[in-house]
Amino acid sequence: MKQGILFVMSGPSGTGKGTVCAELLKNKDNNLFLSISTTSRNIRAGEIDGVTYNYTTPEKFREMAESGCMLEWAVYGGNYYGTPKKSVLERLDRGENVLLEIDVQGALKVKKAFDDAVLIFIVPPSTEELRRRLESRGRENEDQINERIKAAEFELDNADKYDYIAVNDDLASCVESIRAIMKAEQFRARRNTEFTERLKK
């Protein structure tokens, strides 16, 4: 059985990577499944345990993290968020591809632990456009938007550590590009050594 591929998607807040991920998952063309993160924060109205997140207590989360059960984890706003290793590896072993939507620091941790992961960075067409998108969604005030832009600059500084960079200028063409990346990665020589070995016999 050929191993699945772990795809890690990151990009500055406001780039639209959530929408891109949702589009990619709609269609099972690439045999792609979203990895559900585990968090210690409380469940909110409209969220579903096991769908939005897997919810746990801070104590249990720390226990998991300390015993090496997390592929990556981080703290935001006093809550833990992390990617459980077991469910990801089980899917990959079944030949399924897994999608993680995490930040740059988490992505680089995953790459370190799991060199075979494919890191895709989604960028806005320009910082002006990023600001415009953040303003138009109206979730943040001016100060928070400036914070987001500063964070975007930090993320962009790390873009060269990714495998691919895709611009989200037009949603459909961005999704199409990422589908091509996901398809192409299946043909990487290092993922097909078993096949050529068999052929030689």
Place this chain on the structure above:
Amino acid sequence: MKQGILFVMSGPSGTGKGTVCAELLKNKDNNLFLSISTTSRNIRAGEIDGVTYNYTTPEKFREMAESGCMLEWAVYGGNYYGTPKKSVLERLDRGENVLLEIDVQGALKVKKAFDDAVLIFIVPPSTEELRRRLESRGRENEDQINERIKAAEFELDNADKYDYIAVNDDLASCVESIRAIMKAEQFRARRNTEFTERLKK
């Protein structure tokens, strides 16, 4: 202006890589152009100078090879065959993608000289199928077919030095896979550093 990408296609004789290349070139989707090889052999009926090959004398070929004008070259049946560096680099500088269809030894020379080249290896679904295809095209006798199979084994031994391996089981799906590879390569992070640099400013 973004540089074009050099794609190098190889695969055992009888794999159908010629047909795959012809299909890829039919449609200019990937802004792809075939590199015309230079040879010292005589022009044959039906061939066109500058289309099938660029024809030259053995003396001029040696001169070009010795002065470093060939990206790679080799001798087959007493004739020189090679890829002229200048025309390839000019196309890449214009942002066009270039396709080379050459053997494994040539491909590895190109990769050594030009690390950014993308090497794609086309394989038959099985050696039995390769033998069947060689027999059915009726160009070679039994001994020559056995030679081809032996050569295929040498080529397969080097498949892991390629970037991608695609099986030519079904022509349409093989072509589609290679189109995905060609599209995906445009989003490689190392080919998009200029863009992220501009974005940071």
